[in-house]
Amino acid sequence: MRHFAVVGSGPAGFYTAEALVKAYGDQARIDIIDRYPVPYGLIRFGVAPDHQSLKAVSKRYDKVAEEDQVRFVGNIDIGEAVSMAELRDLYDAVVLATGAPHDRKLGIAGEDLPGVVGSAEFVGWYNGHPDFADLAPQLDGAHAAVVGNGNVALDCARILAKNHHEFEGSDIVGHALEALDRSAIRTITILGRRGPHQISMTPKELGELGHLEIATPEVEVADFPPIDADDALEPGHRKSITILRDFAARGADESKARRIVFDFFAKPLRIEGEGKAERIIVERTVLDDTGAALGTGETYTVPASLIITSIGYQTPRIPGVPYDERGGKFANDRGRIADGLYAVGWARRGPTGTIGTNRPDGYEVADQVAAAMPPGSDGGKRGAEGLAALLDERGIRSTSFDDWRAIEAAESAAARPGSPREKFVRHHEWLKVLGG
Ligand SMILES: Cc1cc2nc3c(=O)[nH]c(=O)nc-3n(C[C@H](O)[C@H](O)[C@H](O)COP(=O)(O)OP(=O)(O)OC[C@H]3O[C@@H](n4cnc5c(N)ncnc54)[C@H](O)[C@@H]3O)c2cc1C
Numbered sequence: 001m002r003h004f005a006v007v008g009s010g011p012a013g014f015y016t017a018e019a020l021v022k023a024y025g026d027q028a029r030i031d032i033i034d035r036y037p038v039p040y041g042l043i044r045f046g047v048a049p050d051h052q053s054l055k056a057v058s059k060r061y062d063k064v065a066e067e068d069q070v071r072f073v074g075n076i077d078i079g080e081a082v083s084m085a086e087l088r089d090l091y092d093a094v095v096l097a098t099g100a101p102h103d104r105k106l107g108i109a110g111e112d113l114p115g116v117v118g119s120a121e122f123v124g125w126y127n128g129h130p131d132f133a134d135l136a137p138q139l140d141g142a143h144a145a146v147v148g149n150g151n152v153a154l155d156c157a158r159i160l161a162k163n164h165h166e167f168e169g170s171d172i173v174g175h176a177l178e179a180l181d182r183s184a185i186r187t188i189t190i191l192g193r194r195g196p197h198q199i200s201m202t203p204k205e206l207g208e209l210g211h212l213e214i215a216t217p218e219v220e221v222a223d224f225p226p227i228d229a230d231d232a233l234e235p236g237h238r239k240s241i242t243i244l245r246d247f248a249a250r251g252a253d254e255s256k257a258r259r260i261v262f263d264f265f266a267k268p269l270r271i272e273g274e275g276k277a278e279r280i281i282v283e284r285t286v287l288d289d290t291g292a293a294l295g296t297g298e299t300y301t302v303p304a305s306l307i308i309t310s311i312g313y314q315t316p317r318i319p320g321v322p323y324d325e326r327g328g329k330f331a332n333d334r335g336r337i338a339d340g341l342y343a344v345g346w347a348r349r350g351p352t353g354t355i356g357t358n359r360p361d362g363y364e365v366a367d368q369v370a371a372a373m374p375p376g377s378d379g380g381k382r383g384a385e386g387l388a389a390l391l392d393e394r395g396i397r398s399t400s401f402d403d404w405r406a407i408e409a410a411e412s413a414a415a416r417p418g419s420p421r422e423k424f425v426r427h428h429e430w431l432k433v434l435g436g
Pocket residue numbers: 007008009010011012013033034035036039040041042043046047048051054076077078079097098099100101123152155318344345346347352353354355356358
């Protein structure tokens with residue numbers, strides 16, 4: 001018998017557990033450990049609340065959790081409640097699937113002013129992440145800016161641009177919906193250092209901006225290279241650029257109250273304001289032959305009392321695990337960190353790709369584990385039994401998959417009309433459901 005710990009219950013963790021079940025059958029026990037009492041990582045706390053069809057992937061993960069060989073062990077922070085050394089002592093292999101939940105910083109003056117938030121914080125706020133429930137983003141000014149040209153930047157802009165009615169059927173948390181209902185924001189500027197061809201936005205997410213009830217996208221025709229240049233693009237990317245070109249050709253719909261302005265070739269230099277963010281000073285850029293953005297020296301001001309930075313994420317360190325400073329992830333070679341220690345998903349690759357991109361990661365690492373410790377072998381580790389004894393000794397209450405089911409049922413019962421659930425956002429709310 002082999003005992004495996006998968007740390008993190010997001011997509012990468014679940015795909016790894018699925019792959020280990022397939023590789024080992026009944027010859028392994030797999031604990032999926034998460035710091036929160038509830039599973040699914042960014043499926044719960046990241047993916048936009050108005051993208052419910054994507055969240056349905058968790059049904060596939062439920063099937064994995066229901067396998068006899070698999071346990072969900074929530075409410076356990078590895079590195080805090082249990083050290084990496086202790087975990088490695090208890091299990092034959094530990095797979096880190098801890099994601100990359102920390103915002104990268106812009107590194108410019110004024111970034112710490114009130115009103116400036118990272119996208120992980122803002123997204124966490126509207127998605128019911130316990131760490132950001134009290135964020136209270138600045139929604140009382142007329143102007144917001146989102147720095148970054150990826151899908152997360154689009155999510156943030158879209159959430160700011162929608163009216164109450166457009167959140168029907170979503171699971172946006174009540175506190176965010178109430179605050180957004182009172183929002184005074186009318187212009188949302190999306191700043192990108194480079195041009196339309198350099199965006200990391202996918203067609204579906206971009207296309208949605210053309211169908212908002214009270215907001216209209218605005219793109220400058222002059223920002224595009226000649227149309228022939230699109231021929232060299234990969235088809236999906238070309239589709240995104242075609243959507244942007246269409247927005248530019250149509251022009252803004254003046255009947256709509258809110259605008260989403262794409263400001264390309266715009267490099268933030270500093271954020272200014274009297275005790276809080278009021279504006280970003282931006283430098284116009286041009287691209288050099290390698291595609292890098294070069295400052296032109298021409299500067300201008302973008303007013304914004306809410307500034308959301310969305311320029312990438314980093315994996316938090318865990319004591320005892322080698323770290324790749326430049327990549328902002330665990331140092332690894334094709335997922336292997338050391339004997340018996342692996343990384344998958346964003347903790348392995350950094351914050352790129354879709355939910356499905358994490359699947360091959362999990363399978364590749366499961367193959368490596370199975371090669372190192374063939375099914376049928378025994379490592380003499382205590383696994384779940386040893387972890388339970390350690391948690392008991394420390395008075396730590398973990399949550400099981402049945403506990404999650406109880407929380408899920410309570411969230412569904414508390415849902416407002418038209419919403420699939422009312423997410424609980426505090427530890428005590430979760431534990432109250434469990435009689436704690
Ligand atoms: C805002 C946002 C929106 C997105 N929208 C989409 C989308 O629409 N479509 C799409 O395909 N992809 C989307 N993605 C990408 C997708 O969410 C990621 O590809 C995926 O979640 C990465 O999976 P992961 O398992 O590596 O990390 P995560 O999903 O982040 O899971 C990591 C898990 O590890 C746990 N954890 C972390 N540290 C510890 C610790 N020390 N101890 C115990 N547990 C720990 C966390 O609580 C979490 O549950 C989005 C990403 C973001 C940020």
